[in-house]
Amino acid sequence: MGEDLRMTGPAVELRGVSKAFAGIRALTDVSFDVRPGEVHALLGENGAGKSTLIKIMAGLHQPDTGEILVNGTARRFASPRDAHAAGIATVHQELLLFPELTVAENIFLGRAPKTSLGTLDWTAMRRRARELLDILDCRELDIDMKVASLSVANRQRIEIARALAQDARVVIMDEPTAALAEADVQRLMDIVRKLRASGVSIVYVSHRMPEIFALADRVTVLRDGNLIGTMDIAAVDESRLVAMMVGRAVDKLYPARQGQSGATALELRNVSYRTVIRDISFDLRHGEILGLAGLVGSGRTETALTIFGITPATAGEILIDGKPVAITSPEAARDLGIAYVPEDRGSQGLIRAQTIADNVALANLRRLTRGFLMDAGKVLAEAKKAIEKFGIRARGPEQIVRQLSGGNQQKVVLGKWLATNPRILIMDEPTRGIDVGAKAEIHLLMRKLAAEGMAILMISSELPEVLGMSDRVLVMNSGRIVAAFDKAAATPEAVGAAMTHSAASRSAA
Amino acid sequence: MTASTAAAAPIGRSNLQRFVGGYGQEIVVLLSIVALFVVVGAINPRFLSDTNINSIFAGNAYIAVAAIGMTMLIISGHIDVSVGSLIGVIATIAGTLAVSGYPIWVAWLVPILFGIAVNAGVGALVAYMRIPSIVVTLGMLSILKGGLISATGGEWITDMPPGFMIAQMRLFGIPSAVYFMVILTILAALFMRYTAFGRAIYAVGGNMEAARAAGLNPERTVVGVFALHGLFAGIAGILFATQLQVIQSTVPPNLELTVITASVIGGVSILGGTGTVIGSTLAAILFACIGSALIFLNVSAYWLRAVLGLMILATVLADMIRRRRVL
Amino acid sequence: MTARLLFRHETILAILTVIALFVLSMLSDKFFTVDNLLNQGRLMSEVGLVALAMTFVIVTGGIDLSVGSILGLTAILFGIFWQSLGLPIPLAMAAAIASGTFAGFVNGLIITRFSVPPLIATLATLALYRGLAEGISQARSVRGYPEWFFFFGQGEVLGVPFQLWILGICTVIAAVILAYTPFGRATYAIGANETAARFSGIRVDAVKLWIYTAAGFMSALAAVIFVSRVTTTRSDMGTGLELDVITGVVLGGTSIFGGKGTILGTALGLILIQALKNGLALSGVKGDGTIVVIGVVLIAAILIGAIFDRNRGG
Amino acid sequence: SAWTGGDDLPTNPLACDATPGAAVAKPYDGGVPTNPPDRKGKKITVVDIPKLIGIGYFNATSKGISDAAAELGNVDAKTDGPTKANIDEQITFIDNYITSGVDGILFAANDPVAIAPVLKKALEKGINVVGYDANSTPDARQWFVNQAEFNGIAKSLVDNLAAEIGEEGAFAIVTSTFTTPNQARWIAEMAAYAAKCHPKMKWLETVEAQEDNNLSFNQATTLINKYGDELKGILGMTSVATPASAEAVTQLNKCGTIAVVGLATPNAMKPYVEKGCVKSVVLWNPVDLGYAAMQVLRSVADGTLQPGATTVKAGKLGDLQVINGSEILLGAPFVFNKDNIGQFDF
Ligand SMILES: Nc1ncnc2c1ncn2[C@@H]1O[C@H](COP(=O)(O)OP(=O)(O)OP(=O)(O)O)[C@@H](O)[C@H]1O
Ligand SMILES: Nc1ncnc2c1ncn2[C@@H]1O[C@H](COP(=O)(O)OP(=O)(O)OP(=O)(O)O)[C@@H](O)[C@H]1O
Ligand SMILES: [Mg+2]
Ligand SMILES: [Mg+2]
Secondary structure, eight states: HHHHHHHHHEEEEEEEEEETTTTTEEEEEEEEEEEETEEEEEEOOSSSSHHHHHHHHHSOOOSEEEEEETTTTOOSSSHHHHHHHHTTEEEEOOOOOOSSSBBBHEEEEEEEBBBBSSOOOOHHHHHHHHHHHTTTTTTTTTTSSSSSSOOOHHHHHHHHHHHHHHTTTTEEESSSSTTHHHHHHHHHHHHHHHHHHHTEEEEEEEEEHHHHHHHHSSEEEEEETTEEEEEEGOOOOOHHHHHHHSSOOOOOOOOOOOSSSSSSEEEEEEETTTTTTEEEEEEEETTTTEEEEOOOTHHHHHHHHHHHHSOOSSEEEEEEEEEEEOSHHHHHHHHTEEEEEOOEEEEOOOOOSSSSHHHHGGGTTTTEETEEOOOOOHOOOOOOOOHHHHHHOOOOTTTGGGGHHHHHHHHHHHHHTTTTTOSEEEEESTTTTTOOHHHHHHHHHHHHHTTOOOOOEEEEEOOOHHHHHHHHHEEEEEEEEEEETTTOOOHHHHHHHHHHTTTTOOOOO | OOOHTSSGGGGSSHHHHHHHHTHHHHHHHHHHHHHHHHHHHHHGGGGSSSSHHHHHHTTHHHHHHHHHHHHHHHTTTTTTTTTHHHHHHHHHHHHHHOOOOOOOOHHHHHHHHHHHHHHHHHHHHHHHSOOOOHHHHHHHHHHHHHHHHHHTOOOOBOOOOGGGGGGGETTTEEHHHHHHHHHHHHHHHHHHHHHHHHHHHHHHOOOOOHHHHHHHHHHHHHHHHHHHHHHHHHHHHHHHHHSSOOOOOSSTHHHHHHHHHHHHTTOTTTTOOOOOOHHHHHHHHHHHHHHHHHHHOOOOGGGGHHHHHHHHHHHHHHHHHHHHHHH | OOOHHHHHHHHHHHHHHHHHHHHEEEHOOTOHHHHHHHHHHHHHHHHHHHHHHHHHHHHHOOOOHHHHHHHHHHHHHHHHHHTTTTOOHHHHHHHHHHHHHHHHHHHHHHHHHSHHHHHHHHHHHHHHHHHHHHHHHTOOOBOOOOGGHHHHHOOOOOEEEEHHHHHHHHHHHHHHHHSSSSSHHHHHHHHHHHHHHHTOOOOOHHHHHHHHHHHHHHHHHHHHHHHHHHSOOOOTTTTHHHHHHHHHHHTTTTTTTTTTTHHHHHHHHHHHHHHHHHHHHHOOOHHHHHHHHHHHHHHHHHHHHHHHHHHHHO | OOOOOOOOOOOEEEEEEEESOOOOOOOSOOOSSSSSSTTTTSSSEEEEEOOSSHHHHHHHHHHHHHHHHHSSSEEEEOOOSSSOOOOHHHHHHHHHHHHOOOEEEEEOEEEEEETHHHHHHHHHTTTEEEEEOOOOOGGGGGGGEEOOOOOHHHHHHHHHHHHOOOOEEEEEEEOOOOTHHHHHHHHHHHHHHHHHHOOEEEEEEEETTTTHHHHHHHHHHHHHHHGGGGGEEEEESSTTTHOOOOOOOHHHTTTTTTTTEEOOOOOHHHHHHHSSSOOOOOOOHHHHHHHHHHHHHHHHHHHHTTTTTTTTEEEGOOOEEETTTTTTEEEEEEOTTTTTTTGOOO
């Protein structure tokens, strides 16, 4: 059937679509089409309107003007059900899962296999879930586990499995690799290729250029809700795409280091948390960026949580500026000058129902007071400062964070923590889901902070980022630090090997 | 159950593991009941007499039945604090119809339909107008309670036809209320596990936005689950009305708290998305057992409520500790 | 932004209250008199005091069903301390209030240390504290307090009932704390997203512990005023108080899901309910009719709020 | 022991034979309204605020009140009150009616002391205040219509029970709550009277059942199951508990082996009495009680009933006796049985 459709035109087409939220234009007169059996990349800065476009195709939003055509006929998607019926499946940016239900059920909810009696067929459901996850190479993932206990990456996989389970003709993926480590990205890209080969169309959103060039047939760029253009991938190169996205040229090289490492800011001696992380020892100096690499579940986040006092160490010693400290809670950590930008901004980083100002004030409540009372002036000033410093795209400090795009939300988290004037900054996936422009800004900022003497511990699943930004690299595997590299020794091969081999060579830390 | 036992082990965890993992709280409650029977039975064997067991089960069956609907409602992320008043109103309507000479099936059916209709209305306000269910039902609590007294003046209903007294009928020596409790629990459990609508209730309670994205219609699901809750409240009301020769025509005191407590102790998460109807029925039985056991153990009635409170705390804490270990 | 958004519900409520006051004073000339209004203030003091703390509780996304039982327990302990232990009244009062506060603290402890959902924890202590009240008192009531003690519940200062001063002062303090202090900010943050609040270095457990303890304290304070007003102590005092309190708070626009709500709203909600109870009674509506009206008003007020919110878009 | 409740007031058991209690002459100890307007013969508005509305018993008193009002012709009476027996709500109701300016208040107190301040307030406003069924402290009202004295009820109940289960029978009690004053007094008086006159009767225990039909039924059932053949009788202390206990005995097929004696309204008990499952039900006539209370209030308003009076005219009930300074006695408790129960409808 793929053959016929390829002749007859686009599988899905959007014509002149506009959408505004409470007066803010998210999309203006955008036309977009997906051909059968192609991978169509959708690019744009944070807040450019990618997710909005996708939600319209998924039936979650209704366009204000414009129309949607499926196989050439105009359709109205009043709800996601209509989109499913039209053969469109979506992997959303904020993972839309059911935490208390099992993996298998999450994959099949809403279209579970039925028995001849019309009741749900759990056996078939669990079997097919297993098959789908095996296709995705997630053999270790237990289908009877509740999703609540899974990592972000594993949840992402479930979302993808769910889209696969729909046998859709168009699969939309909104930043599917944002939460994935390198190896998983490769697996996902294989799956995308397999799907394309079977005639499925894919709309693919990512901020990662290499993926775009490796996968896409065509690419569409949005900027500020406007369509900038749609091109064959062969007709563009990276700098051209970036220029289209940001409207200017961006230096995509990682900024060079300025200044030298100073005294030791943070030192861990044989720190363990239950059996989750064991015998972690390393030191972090002022003025350096220490990269922490590892696979999903290797314990990097847990290490950060222990340093930050969420899961206080059960053994070992933590020293700050050479003095042993007891970090029993996040507030203790904060008062010791530690800031932590968490990996899951939706649930850990932000209060999305509150304003930017409220969020920025959150970690600084005691400082933003006059006497016993909050000082509204100071709160606003702090928020304005953050908006300017990070170029947060917002109407102002009083905008509700929920209304911001993913990348801009992340900048609010950064703003909140830098407002505490920390001396040690832990950044867990600091640029996850952040566009090239903003990403470069954040990298530049990290460098600047380091040059000013900030000690930065960066956790990232993007190997190029780890290698590009870190002055030293630590590699974690199964809850332990298994390798440490100087900048010169940190080659992709060496770090990758340490990440994946459980009995990796243990060079001195 | 039969279907899943057929599933081969390598697909997921072992069946036993899954069972214990999935029914932790139910097992805790069941063991509490068993322990209670063993201990109290050892102290006073009359506790285990068939008449006493019959009384424990039959006398509180209506609470278990109401708790089934409440559990579904809580799983969907909502709550109904007016259920006690509703049961009072339903019982009064049933009794009034029965003594007014309507056919008995009318006296049984109309109040149940009333319960469904009222709750579907509440559900519509909750789902489409986005008013939190606790607010609407707090309002309904006042309306039903005040309305009932205004309408009846608290006049007791007596002299109901014998055929109407369905809760008192017996089969093989066991009161019909017990059959209602057991059969409805099993049906509801199967419904919740093996129908698309049942799973939609879990989904909507777990994550409303995700449910919408998965192609469900959360609003319709919410109205549906409220209507279902109305159905169970209706049946509970009929059992309640036909248990004794008189109907008090007032709102049974604290019934809503008892019903909600049964659901909650049965393992339904007040945050929505988890729980089973088997748990709530077991919890309702546990309460009935405790009430009876306290009398048997000569616990001074003054301390009854304190003991009940402690039992609830103990059950919940046991569950919390268990969960912490599992995680 | 939030402030403006919240102001909406309070505006609607204020308009509703004004309409209600107007209509009620049309229906009965006895309604809008200084004497009657002050007296109504006296009658709503206990519910009002507890509602202030309950606003904080609900803003954190929690609930406290045990307030009525704490009131009963405190009342009994007060009576026992005075009569059976022979403590002087002021000391008995302090000890009883301390005990009630401790009961609230225990609620907080169960909720924060063992992460038991507030609804369940306080459902259990609702039974537990009431049971303790009954067990300790053995159903005996305590009477015969000295005349001067009745000042707290029946006395006046500058022509205004004593407890209305207390309520007024507490309302102002609560309003300032919730709206303008770091503690208030933390309260909202916890209600809106507890994890994010924790990850922002807010002492979530400490804040919650304080709030449930405060709910215990306010219930205990209300208990003493209540005993003084009715001149006797019984173990069933305050039964069902939690529903009245929650109705007032919710009518005041505090979101039961947490993260939203103000003391002003709560105050308006309480005033509206009390005005309806009193005004309708004065104009000849019977108690059962009044209950129905309050139910309808509760649903209607929240419904209107929801419709306004929706038309705002978003 | 079986009973530790009550309010520590002294008990005063009657003699074991039919000797009536010695009426001690006592000066008037009721309150006096402040500057009441002259209400003699004028139309007055009266509000009746019972413990709670919506139960059979107070429906009956309410009926008596409106009967009397209709008969008098110059009284505008209505009944209003809380939906549960709650002191606080009852106080609020009374307070509201004081404000609305009624001429007379009839009440049945949920708590004798708690209700006193608001009743005194009514007296201060010149309102005539008369209680019935459940008293307040005497100085907070003018008169109290006493349906039957506590010791009289106690004697009647215990004697009837002894007659049915024998001098050595064992029994249990189902009451509303231990804190309900009337029930607590009755039980205390029963304990005193039983100890004095039926010392071998075995008091097993007392259980609470609110004013809740189904709970009363469950509690009674559990008692029967617990004690088996040992239990010979159940005493119901409320008009809710007694029929529910009778129902429990009926459903467990224990009619004839377990006696049920108690306070109850005849309508609720008819089925059990007619079937022979219950032999005697003790109660005054609540319609008469309400009727008498209304008559007394009218007399007080007219000024025809003054402190120091020894009797009062109460319409069709004739002259009622004044006892204890400011109480008016309705009469001895009435015992309903198979022969007479059909004649009553309330
Ligand atoms: N529900 C909403 N209410 C108000 N504004 C919204 C809403 N959703 C999106 N917006 C606004 O629409 C614009 C486009 O957002 P969108 O999420 O589509 O961006 P995006 O391209 O997906 O960005 P990112 O790469 O950061 O995910 C942004 O300015 C955002 O603030
Ligand atoms: N092999 C595994 N399969 C599935 N889940 C796992 C596995 N190992 C760990 N997890 C889960 O993954 C979660 C993530 O662990 P953690 O956050 O420590 O890893 P991380 O190295 O920070 O990974 P991430 O890339 O997600 O940040 C943990 O909650 C853990 O339960
Ligand atoms: Mg997006
Ligand atoms: Mg991580």
